[in-house]
Amino acid sequence: MQPTKHNWTKEEISEIYHKPFLDLVYEAATIHRENQDYSEVQISSLISIKTGGCSEDCAYCPQAARYHTDLEVQALMKVDQVVDAAQKAKAGGASRLCMGAAWREVRDNRDFDRVIDMVKAVNELDMEVCCTLGMLTEGQAQRLADAGLYAYNHNLDTSEDDYKRIISTRTYDDRLNTLHNVRKAKLTVCSGGIVGLGETDEDRVSMLRTLANLPKHPESVPINALVPVKGTPLENQPRIPIWDMVRMIATARIIMPKSVVRLSAGRNEMSTVEQAFCFMAGANSIFAGDKLLTTPNPDFSDDMKMFEILGLKTREAFKNGRPANTINKPVETTA
Template sequence: MSDIRNNWTHEEVKAIYDLPLLDLVNKAANLHRKHHDSTKMNMNTLISARTGACSQDCKYCAQSARYDTHVKPKKLSLEDVLAEAKIAKENGVKRVCLSSSGRDGNRDDRFDEMAEMITEVKKLGLEVCCTMGMINKEKAKKLAGLGITAVNHNLDTSERYYPSITTTRTYAERLETLANLQEAGISYCSGGILGMGETNEDRIEMLRTLSNQEKHPYNVPLNSLVPVEGTPFFGKETIGIFDMVRAVATARILMPKAVIAFAAGRTHYSQEGQALCFLAGANSIFFGDKLLTVKNMTVNEDQHLLNTLGIVPTRYQELTTLEE
C-alpha cells in the first residue's frame, strides 16, 4: 500500500495526531527515513525584497500597516537583493526565497519587479522561490516560465479559524492560489502558524487540507508564532515544543515525500527540542539571524547544532534520495 494519500478524513488525521507522542514520533521517523536521508538538512535563506506597508490585517504580522510595530516600510533594490543572495551562497545556502509584502502578486508592477529579481538571482547559480500574495492563473504560468523553483502561499490555519486571523482575505482565495500554482505545474510551499489561539482540531484540519491537495506541497513550513509588539497577537503564550513535535510528526506521516520546514519560532526552543523535531521529520531550516521581521537562530548556533547531530547541510534535490 502506498504511503501517499490525498483522501484523508478528519477522523483519520485526528487518530494519528492523538497517538502517544513517542509512538507518533517513531512512526514519523520511520516514514522519514524511508523517503529521505535523515543525515541531511536543507538550509535556505529568506530575503525580504519589500517589507511592511501591507494593507492586510493579519493579526500575527508585523508588516501590516494597520499596526504600530517596529517594522518600517522598506524596499530593496535589485543590487541589494543580489548582495544578500551572494552572502547566502558563500555560507552554503542553495536556495533563496524572495519575499514581497502585500496581498496582490498579480499587480503588473509588483510582478515585473519580482520577475527581474528571480531571473538575476538564478544567474548566481541559486535556486529561487518566492512569496508574493495571491497569484492568478496568468501570473502562475509566467512564474513557471521563469523557472521558479517553488512559490510559498501558507494556509496559516484551518478554514474554521481563519476569520479570527484576518478579515481582508478569505480561505477560499488561499486555496485558489494553491490550485493556480498546481495547474501551472509549479511546486508550492504551504504550511501554517501554531500558537495563534487555534485548537488541536484546527491544526488537524489545516494539515488534512494540505495533505488532500491534488499534489502535496513540495515544502510544508510549520511556524511557531513569534508575538510581535504592536500586533493583536502580542502577549500570546508560546506553544510548547511537544505541540510543535506533534504537528511536525503528523505532517510527515500525511505527506511523506514533502520537505517539512521548522521555520519561524525556533528561537523559542532548546537545541534538544529542535532535535526532536528533526527526529520527527523536519528536514529544512532557515539560515540567517533574521526571518522576515523576527529573530532567527544565528548561523553559528545552527552550525553547532547540525554538527552535534551529525547532520549535513544540503540542497533540496539531494534530500529525497531514498525510495521514490
C-alpha cells in the same frame, strides 16, 4: 512503505496527532527514514524584499499597515541587493532563497517586473528560488515560472473554520485558488501553517488534512511557531509548547511522507535539544540567517554547530531534479 494518500479523514489524522508522544515520534522517524535521507536538511534563506505597509489584517503580522508596531516600512529592494544577499546565503550553506514581499496580491506593474528580474538573477546562482508575494493569478504564476522560479509559498495559516478569526481581508478559498494557480504553472508548492495562534487541536488537524488532501502534496510544508509581536492582535499569545510543534511536524511527516517539512518561525526560542526532537520527528528543512522576514532567527554559524552536534548534513539544490523552467537562461532585465 505505505502508498501516498490524498483522502485522509479528520478522524484518521486526529488519531495520529494524539498518539502517545514517543510512539508518534517513533512512527514519524520510521516513515521519514523509509522515504528520505533522514540526516539531510535543506537550508533556506528568507529575505524581505519589500517590508511593511500591507493592507491585509493578518492578526499575527507586524507588516500590516493598520497595526502600530516598531517595524520600519521599506520600499522594494534593488536587484543587485537581492543578488548580494543570495550570494551570502549560498556561502553560508543555503540552497534555496525565498523572497517575501508585504503585498496582499501581485499587481502587474514595474515592481512585479523587478521581482521577475530578481528571480532570473538568483536562478543564475544555481539556487532554488522561492517567492511569497501574496495572491497570484494564473498568468502571474506563469510569468514567474518562465523567469525560473522554483517554488511559491502561500501558507494556509490555520483551518478553514478558524481562518476568519485570524484574517478577514481575504478568504480561505482565495488561498486555495492561489495554490491552484501555482500548480497550473507547474511550480512547486510551499504551504503550511502557524501553531500558537490560539487555535484548537482540531484546527491543526483540519489544516493538515487540507494540505494532505490536495491533488498533489506540497513539496514543502513549513510549520511555524507564532512569534508574538507587540502592536499586533496576538501580541499576548503565550509561547507554544515545543511538544505541540513536534506533534505537528510528526503528523505532517506521517501523512505527507515525501514532502519537505520545514521547521520555520520560532526556532530562535528553541534549544538545540528541542530542535533535535523536531528533526527526529521528520523536519528536514530550516530557514537560516539572522532574520526570518522581520523576526529574529539563528545565524548560519550557530546552525552549522548544531548540524555538527546532531550529525546532519546540508541538502543540495534541486535534489529531486531541476524543472525545465529553472534551466539557466540569459538574464534579460526589464525597463
